[in-house]
Amino acid sequence: MSSTLLEVTRAAHEEVEGLERLVVKDLQNVPPTSKDRLLQQHRVRNLIETIISTSEKLVEIYEDKDNARKDEIGALGGQTATGTNVFSAFYDRLKETREYHRKHPFGRFVDPNEDYEALLKEEPVIEFSGEEAFGRYLDLHEMYNQYINSKFGDVIEYSAYLDVFSQPGKILHKLKLTRQYREYMENLLEYLIYFFQRTEPLEDLDRKFSEVVSDFEQRYADGKVEGWENHGQDNGDVLSQDTVIDLDYYSTVEELMEVGPEKLKEALGASGLKTGGTLQQRAERLFLTKHTPLEKLDKKHFAKPSRAGEQNGSAKSKLESDSGKEIALTEAKVKKLCSLLEETIVRTKQNVEKKQALTYEEMEAEREEEETRVESESDDDDQQIYNPLKLPMGWDGKPIPYWLYKLHGLGQEFKCEICGNYSYWGRRAFERHFKEWRHQHGMRCLGIPNTKNFNEITSIEEAKELWKRIQERQGVNKWRPELEEEYEDKEGNIYNKKTYTDLQRQGLI
Structure with missing residues (x-):
């Protein structure tokens, strides 16, 4: 392999330069659709990963830990250990190069002058579920089932879950320390990362997470992380606040005994004093702390510390603290991803609400x-x-x-014979067509006025029959003698009955 090391280096440089030109050429094309844009980004991501892997190989060659590259360069100048002639070394190198290309005739070679339509039209395989609709929506049904079947979750609708899953800070602190909640947050983070990498392959998610971690460390140390403000207080501190007895309210040991043995035992244990003895002994021991500070009490009143117990308690407290910090960091990462996928979350909720109807x-x-x-x-x-x-x-x-x-009922077809058997799709279009030019022209051809009486009438025979009934009702076909009966005067002029009678009364006839 060392005899062709320089040829491998040259081919790697050539491949990197060609792939860089190919990436630039692909990014210069504006995708017409969202699907084409996603395919383009994955295609560019694959090319970039190939460039990175090839560049890592070049780095290893240039580091030259085994001095193979140095020996090969020396051989090109005739500097051989055996003292071979310069020309002989040259032809030996030429023979090795030709032998290398003979054995590797199909090495990847990218020439900017060639046509790359096949590479630019390559469609990477991207796995999306049917619910995700090629990256348009989130599919959180599995996380939703974990949420509603857990102690920290509520039984809510899926659409409501899309509003609360990005706000883990509202869950009670004691429920966040459970194994069930930790597994839920880890699964949620894993899915969001997987979805983001499929929909935004060119985004540097590691860099965004490094910013989240650096900001989280400072805020967690200051106790400003939502839901983890009291992370510095352990369970013992909280217990001591609940079990301390205010001795100012008690003036005698007898009054203090009325508190009860269990309450006295808890108060003594919180103060580090012995908890054994009778009720009166416990009250007397605790009453001593009313006027004497704990530092000045006799050591015989204090319980002997258990070294193993202290170590176990300290280890357990440290373990819970580390676990809580990991959960809080997971929550911070989930919030960051939810802010990056905000538009997708809104689109998913709208799609769910539309499907419910x-x-x-x-x-x-x-x-x-x-x-x-x-x-x-x-x-x-x-x-x-x-x-x-x-x-x-x-x-x-x-x-x-x-x-x-x-x-709009566009699957219903309405035909109108008056319009020449023209089809109208949907009730709205059918009702509107009675005032349009095509129907009006058909009514004029039939000699019928296009009035409201003829709405919903599409048959020619029905229209004629209705027009005939309207005329009969209005008296159009009745015999009217005053208008239709004819009279003739001496000169042969013809008048209707009404006109002839009027002229005769006037003496004109």
Whole structure:
């Protein structure tokens, strides 16, 4: 391998430079859809990881721990241990180089002058569940089940859980120290990291977490972490506050004895005094501390410390403190990820609330539409839009949502014979068409006025029959002698009965 070390170095440099040009060329293209943008980021991430691994190999070569590179460079200048001729060394090197390329004819080679359409159109495999809809929504159902079936959680709806899972500081402090809560937070953090890495592959999450850790250390030391403000107080301190007896209220030992043996025992133990003896002995021992400080009491009144017990208690306290700090740090990381995924969380809640108002059939149709939309989404005018449900096109040139299609009843067809058997889809469009030009033109051709009486009439025969009844009701076909009976004067002029009578009364006829 050492005989071709320089050739390996040259090929590695060439590969890194070519991949860098390829990354720049890919990032110069603006993805038309969210899916294409995500695929582009994963494609660039894979190229960057290849560059990093190749660069690490170059670093190892340049460190030259076994002096193989130094010996090979020396051999190029004729500096050989056996004193071989310079030309012989050159041809030996040429032969080794040709042999290397003969054995590795398919080494990856990236030339900026070549066409990289195949590499740029490569679609990395990204695993998303059906609920995640290719990174649009979070799938926290498993975390939700852990939450509602735990002691620290509440029985709430999934939509309400999406509001509280990012606020662990509201949970009681004593419940946070349990193993169940620690496992829940670890699983939640693991899922959020996995989701973030799939949806934002170019983000440096390690750098963001390092900032969180540095800020957390200072705030935790100052007791300013939400839900962990009293982390410096151990359980013994809290117990002593609850068990201390205020001796100012008692003037004699007899009065103090009324407190009871158990209360006296707890108070003595909190002060480090002996807890044994009768009720009166316990009261007398505790009453001594009313006028005498603990430092000045005789040592015979104090309990003998157990070295093993102190060590075990100290170790247990330290273990609980370290465990609490780890849980608090996990909470801080979860909050950071929730702030980075804030838009996704809001979008997930809106999607859940919308699904609650849909039937099972509508949810299935919506899911199929979402899948087809993700697969066929493109702004290319030449690309045929995939529309298996035959939904009407919206203002943006894409099929309208299925829930809107059902809301307006666009699956119902209404035909109008007066309009030449033209089809209207949806009740709203059908009612509106009676005032439109096509229906008005059909009514004029039939010689019928387009009034409100003819709304909902789509048959020609029904329209004619209705018009005939209206005319009969208004008296259009009745015999009216005063207007239709004809009279003739001496000169042969013809008048109707009313006009002839009026002229005759005037003496004009």
